Amino acid sequence: MVKNIATARNDFPILNQQINGEPLTYLDNAATTQKPQVVIDALTHYYETDNANIHRGVYTLAERATEAYEGVRQQVANFINAQTDEVIFTRGTTTSLNWVALGFARQLLQPNDEIIITVMEHHSNLVPWQQVALQTGAKLRYIEIDEHGELDLTQYGELLNPKTKFVAFTHVSNVLGTINPVKQMTKMAHDVGAYVVIDGAQAVGHFSVDMTDLDCDFYAFSGHKVYGPTGIGVLYGKRELLAEMNPVEFGGEMINLVERQTTDFKPAPAKFEAGTMPIAQAIGLGAALDYLTSLGWSAIEEHEQSLVTAAYQQLNKIDGLTIYGPAAGPTRSALITFNLNGVHPHDVATVLDTQGVAVRAGHHCAQPLMQTLGVSATTRASFGLYNNLADVERLIAALVETKEFFQV
Amino acid sequence: MNLGNLSDLYRQLILDHAQHPHHHGELASADQTVTLNNPTCGDVIKLQVELKDNQVADLAFSGDGCSISQASASMMTDLVKGQSLPEVQHEIATFLEMLMGNNDADEDVDALGDAAVLATVVKFPARIKCATLAWKALEQAIGEANNHE
Ligand SMILES: Cc1ncc(COP(=O)(O)O)c(C=O)c1O
Numbered sequence: 001m002v003k004n005i006a007t008a009r010n011d012f013p014i015l016n017q018q019i020n021g022e023p024l025t026y027l028d029n030a031a032t033t034q035k036p037q038v039v040i041d042a043l044t045h046y047y048e049t050d051n052a053n054i055h056r057g058v059y060t061l062a063e064r065a066t067e068a069y070e071g072v073r074q075q076v077a078n079f080i081n082a083q084t085d086e087v088i089f090t091r092g093t094t095t096s097l098n099w100v101a102l103g104f105a106r107q108l109l110q111p112n113d114e115i116i117i118t119v120m121e122h123h124s125n126l127v128p129w130q131q132v133a134l135q136t137g138a139k140l141r142y143i144e145i146d147e148h149g150e151l152d153l154t155q156y157g158e159l160l161n162p163k164t165k166f167v168a169f170t171h172v173s174n175v176l177g178t179i180n181p182v183k184q185m186t187k188m189a190h191d192v193g194a195y196v197v198i199d200g201a202q203a204v205g206h207f208s209v210d211m212t213d214l215d216c217d218f219y220a221f222s223g224h225k226v227y228g229p230t231g232i233g234v235l236y237g238k239r240e241l242l243a244e245m246n247p248v249e250f251g252g253e254m255i256n257l258v259e260r261q262t263t264d265f266k267p268a269p270a271k272f273e274a275g276t277m278p279i280a281q282a283i284g285l286g287a288a289l290d291y292l293t294s295l296g297w298s299a300i301e302e303h304e305q306s307l308v309t310a311a312y313q314q315l316n317k318i319d320g321l322t323i324y325g326p327a328a329g330p331t332r333s334a335l336i337t338f339n340l341n342g343v344h345p346h347d348v349a350t351v352l353d354t355q356g357v358a359v360r361a362g363h364h365c366a367q368p369l370m371q372t373l374g375v376s377a378t379t380r381a382s383f384g385l386y387n388n389l390a391d392v393e394r395l396i397a398a399l400v401e402t403k404e405f406f407q408v
Numbered sequence: 409m410n411l412g413n414l415s416d417l418y419r420q421l422i423l424d425h426a427q428h429p430h431h432h433g434e435l436a437s438a439d440q441t442v443t444l445n446n447p448t449c450g451d452v453i454k455l456q457v458e459l460k461d462n463q464v465a466d467l468a469f470s471g472d473g474c475s476i477s478q479a480s481a482s483m484m485t486d487l488v489k490g491q492s493l494p495e496v497q498h499e500i501a502t503f504l505e506m507l508m509g510n511n512d513a514d515e516d517v518d519a520l521g522d523a524a525v526l527a528t529v530v531k532f533p534a535r536i537k538c539a540t541l542a543w544k545a546l547e548q549a550i551g552e553a554n555n556h557e
Contacts, residue, residue, distance in 0.1 A: 020413070346449060346474035347418075350532060354414050363450035370450065376472040377450050405414065406423075 003291075005299040009386040011036040011291075022356030025394045030174050030202060030335050030382035031360055032224045035288070039228060042287035046280045054279055055253060055270075069279050072286035073269070079289050080204075080219070082211040082236050088269040089277055092233035093201040094124040096220030097168075099235060099272065100197050101128035104218075104245040105166050111137030113165045116194075118143040118151055118180075119372045120173040123365040125199040125220075129168055143169070145372065149176035149325035157188060164194040171203035172333045175364045175380065176325030177308075179203075179333050186216045195241070201225055205384075206304060206334055208297045211236055223281060227384075228288035232281035235272075242268035249274040292385075300385050304334040307383045307392060311336055314396045320408060321399070324373060335382035337364070340399065342408035345379040351405055355398035416528045417535070418475065425522065426475035431485035435468035440549040443471075446537050451477050455545040459553050464488045464496055469542060476526075476535050481542035483523040493550060500547050507536050 009015055012034045017024050026034060052062040054069050077084040090096045109115070115129050119142050133140040143156045151169075160167075167189040172179050186196045197218040203209055205226035211219060218241070223232035237245065247254060247265065251274035256264040265271040292300070305328075312328035315321055320341035326332045340348055345361035352359050360380045363370045370376060381395055438456035445452045451473035458466040467489060469481045484503075488496045502516040503523060509530045517524050529539045 344474035346451075346476070346535065346538060350417065350535060351414060362448065367450065376452065405418070 003294045005295055005303045005385060008036075008295060009388065011038070012386050013037060013040070015386060019356040019358070020354050022354075023394075025355075025357040025391045027381040027383065027387065027391065027395060028358050028360050029384035029387075030225070030364075030380065032230070033205065033227045033384050034386070035229070035284075036227055036291050038291050039284045039287045043229065043280050043284045046283050050283075051280070053276055065279060068283050068286075069277070072282045072289075075286050075289055076234055079293075080209055080211050080234075080236060081213065083239060085267070085269055086211070086236055086239050086242065088235040088237065088242070088272045089282055090220075090233040090235050090272075091231060091278070092222040092224070093199060093220045094222075094233075096218075096233050096235035097125050097197070097199060098128045099248050100218045100220075100237070100245070101132045103248045103272075104237075104241065105129075105195075106132050106136060107246065109133075109136035109138040109165055112163065113138040114141055114159075114161070114163045115139070116141050116143060116156070116159050116164055116167045116189075118169045119145055120149075120151070120176055120178065120366065120369050121168070121170055122174050122199065122201065123367070124201075125168055125170060125197075126368065129166070138165070142368075145176070145178075148327070149173070149178050150331060151178070151180055151185075153181070153184070153188075156185065160188060160192045160194070162192055164189070164192050166197060167194050168197040168199070170199040170201070171209070172200075172206070173325065173366075173369075174202045174335070175337050175366050175369055175378065177332045177335045177337065178325055179331050182216070183214050186214055190215070202333060202335075205292065207301050217241055223285040223288065226285075226288055227291060228285035229278075229281040231278040232285050237268070239268070242272075245272075247272050247274060251275045253277075295385065303385060304383055304387075307387055307389065308332060308334050308336065310389060311381065311383070311392045311395065314392065315399075318396070318399060318403070320403070324378060334384070335380060337378045337380040339375060339378050340402065340408065343402060343406045345377040347406065348379045348399070348402055351402040352395070352398045355394065355401065357395055357398045359395075413531070417532055419525050419528070421522055421525050422479040423475065425479035425482040429469075429478050429482035431468045431482065431489070433468050433470060435466060437466060438468070440553050442545045442549045442552070444541055444545045444548070446473075446477075446541055448537065449474075451538065451541060453477065453481060453541050453545050455481070455542060455549055457546070457549045457553075459493070459550075462493050464491055464493070464550075467546075469545075473541070474535075474538050476529060476538040477541050480523065480526055480539045483521065483526070484542050484546060487521045487523055488546065496546070497550060500543050503543050504540060506530075507540055 052065040054066040196216040200221040204221040219236040224230040254274040309328040349361035435456040440457045453471040
């Protein structure tokens with residue numbers, strides 16, 4: 001069924017409420033998205049009719065649950081254009097990235113090898129690499145940003161050398177909104193023989209991503225940022241690399257044979273999915289991906305671009321407001337981070353909340369980027385497919401109100 | 409627009425302290441320095457304290473934070489400068505209790521001076537940590553001094 005983006009808002013029950021006497025204007029979609037009724041229904045339906053532990057039971061209910069769970073794996077594979085056995089379920093982006101760093105990179109890295117990341121990384125694609133570097137004696141090097149908040153590809157080219165073993169970067173910055181040229185960056189890394197790990201947390205759900213086209217080695221994203229439940233995420237890895245990669249967690253379900261001293265693991269993806277997985281959440285993720293597909297990427301992209309363009313233009317007109325990252329256009333995704341001169345981001349967010357406008361204030365789990373930008377905190381408005389121009393108007397009006405209140 | 413609640417949080421007194429904080433800067437005579445941050449938002453406070461004769465002889469703070477954290481630090485420094493350590497410890501406890509919403513001891517709260525107005529922050533749970541940051545830093549500074557005796 002093809003759905004219409006203009007009425008998509010009605011599919012999200014949570015949006016139909018007042019906050020502090022004002023209509024809820026939810027602009028913290030980069031932190032987590034709201035869930036459409038179909039996702040909520042999928043969770044309820046699973047618990048009401050299909051709940052059983054997967055892979056183990058021989059009875060009908062267990063078979064049904066297993067089929068549903070494995071069906072979502074197939075669905076995710078289609079969604080990102082990968083093979084089914086290249087899709088691992090995890091707890092979220094953070095877990096996915098940790099598994100690559102600890103289960104794959106740590107085994108391969110030698111002292112003085114180099115890992116390249118970028119200054120715009122979320123802590124979840126930064127701290128694991130820092131830890132692995134400390135544990136292996138590898139060096140951690142950074143791609144810098146230019147004055148538009150875009151990665152400096154010339155400097156990246158200079159960093160790359162035969163000692164570079166891993167290059168990890170975000171597809172979309174959760175602070176600057178920058179859409180990075182990930183395909184080109186992947187090619188550059190592969191040219192020196194390095195593995196490429198992409199943090200897709202802010203990309204999936206906003207536009208289509210294609211593993212075969214990108215040719216990256218690993219790609220991570222979270223269910224809760226693509227209108228699905230919390231507690232479920234995805235790690236994509238190339239089949240031959242997953243065969244080499246070690247599990248980070250051990251236990252039930254991931255084994256072929258356990259003897260007193262040794263264990264033989266199942267092949268991927270099962271060898272990574274130890275214990276009882278978030279089955280209901282995986283099924284909810286499947287419903288979310290179906291929902292996105294029914295809206296269609298071109299409608300979602302066009303809609304979000306129109307919102308971000310309007311917001312950018314109007315924010316730009318506010319005196320004393322600084323926007324971080326690229327101008328609205330092909331390199332900016334659906335979020336805008338800014339500061340209002342003379343008002344701390346927390347105070348901005350509190351005033352906005354009294355107007356029903358939910359935004360994020362703080363360092364957005366990107367402290368090295370804050371240090372690079374020379375600020376301790378910023379305010380971020382991030383859009384999802386259900387936001388509309390009225391939300392943009394409310395954001396702008398609330399900011400004007402904030403300026404008046406603090407007399408700046 | 410519903411700005412009613414806001415003037416509760418941002419009383420003029422709070423805004424005045426935030427815009428023109430007292431005892432803001434560095435303290436050359438400090439014998440204790442504590443740097444605390446609020447990991448959820450990145451606010452940082454550096455509190456420097458000079459302790460003499462079982463008293464807070466002088467103190468100063470610097471760092472970066474929202475108006476609530478800056479005002480709270482400013483009010484706290486006004487209050488405790490020149491007071492004895494037991495007195496200060498009692499006030500810290502009263503302040504932290506007040507921000508947890510347990511202020512049965514109203515007379516104690518009155519003794520907090522300007523800082524008593526921060527009681528309204530309780531209505532904004534997301535901002536409580538902003539208000540308590542400076543006080544926790546002072547608690548730690550005094551605690552560390554005691555440990556070294
Ligand atoms: C760019 C980026 N990477 C990683 C994450 C972490 O995602 P999760 O908390 O779902 O593991 C986030 C979430 O804020 C993010 O924005």
